[in-house]
Amino acid sequence: MSKHNSLNTGKEITLTIDGKTCNSTFGKTIIDVARENDIYIPTMCYLTKVKPIASCRMCIVNVEGVDGAILSCQEKATDGAVITTDNSEIYTERRNIMKLYNVNHPLECGVCDKSGECDLQNKTMEFDVDEQPFTTRDQHRPVENWGHVSYDPALCIMCEKCVRVSTEITGDEALQLKFGGYSSTIVNTKIEKNYASLGEAAAVCPVGALVDTNFKYSTNAWELEKIPSACPHCGGGCQMTYEVKHDTIYRMTNNFEFTSLCGAGRYGFDYANKNVSKDAKAFEKAVEAVKNAESILFAPQITNEEAHILQKIKALTGAKLVSHEARAYQKFMDAYGSVTGKTLYSGTLKGISESTAIIVLGTKIYDDAPTVKYHINMASKWHRARVAYMHPLEDVEMKNIVTQFIKYEPQSEEGVAALLVEMLLRDVEVPESVKTFLNDLDIGNLSAESNVGEEELELLRKSMLKKNGFSLVIGSDLYAHPRAEQIAKILALVEKYTDFNVVCVPPAGNAMGVSLICDLDNEATGTTVGYNVEADFVLSALGNAEALDNSLDMPALNQQEGTLTSNDKRVVPMNVAQPYGGYVLNDIANALGLDAEYTIEYTKALPREKGFKEVEFDSLPDYFDTVGTEHRGYLLEECETSVDESLEEVAELDGFDGAVVYTCNPKEQFSAFTNLCEPLKEEAFLVGSPQFATVTKLSDGESISFTVDGVTFKRVFKIDTSMKGTIALNPTYDMGLSAPLVSSYRFSKVEIMQEKKIGS
Numbered sequence: 199m200s201k202h203n204s205l206n207t208g209k210e211i212t213l214t215i216d217g218k219t220c221n222s223t224f225g226k227t228i229i230d231v232a233r234e235n236d237i238y239i240p241t242m243c244y245l246t247k248v249k250p251i252a253s254c255r256m257c258i259v260n261v262e263g264v265d266g267a268i269l270s271c272q273e274k275a276t277d278g279a280v281i282t283t284d285n286s287e288i289y290t291e292r293r294n295i296m297k298l299y300n301v302n303h304p305l306e307c308g309v310c311d312k313s314g315e316c317d318l319q320n321k322t323m324e325f326d327v328d329e330q331p332f333t334t335r336d337q338h339r340p341v342e343n344w345g346h347v348s349y350d351p352a353l354c355i356m357c358e359k360c361v362r363v364s365t366e367i368t369g370d371e372a373l374q375l376k377f378g379g380y381s382s383t384i385v386n387t388k389i390e391k392n393y394a395s396l397g398e399a400a401a402v403c404p405v406g407a408l409v410d411t412n413f414k415y416s417t418n419a420w421e422l423e424k425i426p427s428a429c430p431h432c433g434g435g436c437q438m439t440y441e442v443k444h445d446t447i448y449r450m451t452n453n454f455e456f457t458s459l460c461g462a463g464r465y466g467f468d469y470a471n472k473n474v475s476k477d478a479k480a481f482e483k484a485v486e487a488v489k490n491a492e493s494i495l496f497a498p499q500i501t502n503e504e505a506h507i508l509q510k511i512k513a514l515t516g517a518k519l520v521s522h523e524a525r526a527y528q529k530f531m532d533a534y535g536s537v538t539g540k541t542l543y544s545g546t547l548k549g550i551s552e553s554t555a556i557i558v559l560g561t562k563i564y565d566d567a568p569t570v571k572y573h574i575n576m577a578s579k580w581h582r583a584r585v586a587y588m589h590p591l592e593d594v595e596m597k598n599i600v601t602q603f604i605k606y607e608p609q610s611e612e613g614v615a616a617l618l619v620e621m622l623l624r625d626v627e628v629p630e631s632v633k634t635f636l637n638d639l640d641i642g643n644l645s646a647e648s649n650v651g652e653e654e655l656e657l658l659r660k661s662m663l664k665k666n667g668f669s670l671v672i673g674s675d676l677y678a679h680p681r682a683e684q685i686a687k688i689l690a691l692v693e694k695y696t697d698f699n700v701v702c703v704p705p706a707g708n709a710m711g712v713s714l715i716c717d718l719d720n721e722a723t724g725t726t727v728g729y730n731v732e733a734d735f736v737l738s739a740l741g742n743a744e745a746l747d748n749s750l751d752m753p754a755l756n757q758q759e760g761t762l763t764s765n766d767k768r769v770v771p772m773n774v775a776q777p778y779g780g781y782v783l784n785d786i787a788n789a790l791g792l793d794a795e796y797t798i799e800y801t802k803a804l805p806r807e808k809g810f811k812e813v814e815f816d817s818l819p820d821y822f823d824t825v826g827t828e829h830r831g832y833l834l835e836e837c838e839t840s841v842d843e844s845l846e847e848v849a850e851l852d853g854f855d856g857a858v859v860y861t862c863n864p865k866e867q868f869s870a871f872t873n874l875c876e877p878l879k880e881e882a883f884l885v886g887s888p889q890f891a892t893v894t895k896l897s898d899g900e901s902i903s904f905t906v907d908g909v910t911f912k913r914v915f916k917i918d919t920s921m922k923g924t925i926a927l928n929p930t931y932d933m934g935l936s937a938p939l940v941s942s943y944r945f946s947k948v949e950i951m952q953e954k955k956i957g958s
């Protein structure tokens with residue numbers, strides 16, 4: 199199926215390209231079909247993941263019976279077509295195009311950062327352009343520093359790729375073309391925001407015009423060793439490549455034709471636990487501590503294999519395994535699966551980007567899962583999708599793609615879910631028990647309690663009438679909700695009885711993998727060991743083990759081989775990007791009686807009843823083929839679970855009056871690990887609207903403290919005038935080992951203690 203042609207019927211076609219018979223399907227472009235058949239057509243402006251830009255003309259081909267050359271990146275392949283991709287006329291035209299590109303583009307590659315990996319340099323050579331036959335008057339166009347990225351207009355070939363990525367993929371909509379003949383340029387209209395998402399725009403730049411500021415002039419591209427891996431931060435497991443020299447990571451790159459990295463993935467790589475050696479004494483203490491621990495608490499920043507080791511330790515010692523966010527997700531998905539009869543949600547990210555109507559419920563999605571937001575944005579840009587965003591907070595960063603904000607009261611999510619499902623299933627054939635549940639709902643009361651007007655839902659319903667391809671995106675606010683399991687069962691009806699593409703976005707880290715692999719407990723008791731969590735004895739990859747009495751260093755995720763489970767339900771491999779000289783969890787497990795030389799021996803032993811496959815780590819593929827099919831690890835298999843569709847009456851929970859705090863990290867921050875990364879550094883504040891400030895009698899810059907789940911936050915309060923309402927944002931990424939202890943429903947009523955005013 200063509201990437202942006204939802205009308206593609208998939209009808210089989212046969213055509214001839216350069217004498218080769220090519221079988222394909224209707225709807226694809228000529229270049230798509232050529233690539234499927236390993237036929238090379240040169241391009242300068244083509245970027246597979248966006249709509250054809252069609253500005254360079256390098257991709258011209260001849261089609262028998264058609265006058266003149268046509269653009270293969272734009273033209274659909276038709277049955278019976280006879281196509282020539284190269285002849286002397288086409289070559290001459292392409293060569294002339296390259297000559298034009300080189301007008302005033304200084305061929306001083308020796309001092310350019312892109313040298314060695316530059317499309318212009320490569321094609322200049324490919325088409326034998328060894329001089330600059332035309333020139334124009336030189337203009338002074340200084341390099342612009344945009345923060346994470348820098349722009350050199352003198353090197354820009356105006357291919358438009360960066361603009362398209364900023365608009366169609368990341369959706370920051372910061373970059374625009376400014377035409378003006380030879381002074382045409384790209385402008386950053388949101389320079390003050392310093393969007394880290396622009397790293398993706400720099401990644402697709404074919405020349406040295408848009409580059410990562412930090413990487414610029416740091417090394418030559420060809421000196422870097424490329425280590426393929428997966429991003430461990432938000433749960434997306436995005437494809438990424440560490441580029442390393444002398445044990446230092448210089449940058450992250452990605453297969454940008456087909457995938458994208460958010461700012462955290464691209465710039466959040468420097469978090470390794472460095473300079474660790476084997477401390478035998480601390481190791482012995484760690485083994486004793488684990489042996490005697492009544493509970494092991496752990497953060498979800500671990501591999502599937504480590505989760506499996508913890509499960510084995512549990513079987514050995516009887517310790518409780520406590521990982522709050524993963525446990526909440528596990529319980530939610532168990533309840534969800536009890537309705538659908540399957541272990542996994544059915545939706546995919548691709549399904550989101552192909553939708554024409556999307557409902558987002560219970561997540562501040564851009565901050566929680568950037569890549570999911572990117573897919574919503576793609577649907578918005580490619581299919582003009584209706585996007586309904588249901589949340590107590592309006593996210594200004596989503597304004598350009600959301601077509602309807604539906605605000606509800608915190609803690610009313612069960613009622614909101616019921617209202618939504620009643621609306622979606624109104625004309626759908628459902629079993630009697632479900633019908634009774636829906637008929638018995640007191641719509642007026644639920645609407646009053648949640649503050650979601652019936653007319654808002656009616657508007658949503660009407661807006662979806664003429665659409666096809668629907669997605670429902672569910673998020674973390676729901677998982678730790680006091681009524682999480684009932685909410686899960688209500689929403690699962692959508693998956694079961696409609697053709698919605700439903701994605702239950704897992705919490706950050708490898709929470710999904712942990713929730714599938716470990717038999718988790720609700721609460722810790724007795725003596726505790728914490729893996730990246732505060733406890734009686736701590737195993738820490740945060741580089742702080744020395745400073746703690748009872749502790750042992752552990753490797754960070756970029757120092758380990760192993761797999762992650764992504765929010766697209768894929769088990770993806772990670773490789774070692776930084777050396778590590780200390781002990782690992784597997785050493786402790788072996789000292790307790792388990793027997794595996796390397797952690798990755800457990801890759802093939804991950805639980806098959808949860809959809810994992812018996813595959814050796816070294817056999818896991820990690821690439822995209824020429825047409826963009828993903829061959830990374832494997833997709834989890836869907837397993838069946840027992841069905842219990844009984845639904846309880848919707849509970850009425852007390853709402854929160856006054857000031858409420860919402861646990862939420864800002865974009866690019868997910869954990870204590872992203873917090874270690876210099877390019878992402880930002881101070882953590884409690885951020886609220888002017889209205890929040892009035893209600894709490896706080897002023898901007900005031901020092902305060904408050905407690906959530908026993909964790910005391912000492913913060914400075916900041917007013918954000920773009921926010922409204924009485925809910926403030928409270929991040930946890932700066933809370934080190936105590937962050938994973940924050941486990942409750944994300945909205946909480948807290949008592950705010952005023953400390954002292956800054957400057958007083």
Ligand code: SF4
Nearest residue numbers: 354355357358360403
């Ligand atoms: S900055 Fe790079 S990607 Fe953007 S238009 Fe210029 S050359 Fe193309």
Ligand code: SF4
Nearest residue numbers: 429432434436460463
């Ligand atoms: S943080 Fe998430 S969206 Fe960003 S690159 Fe990593 S996995 Fe992908």
Ligand code: FES
Nearest residue numbers: 252254255257271
């Ligand atoms: S690739 Fe077709 S016009 Fe540039």
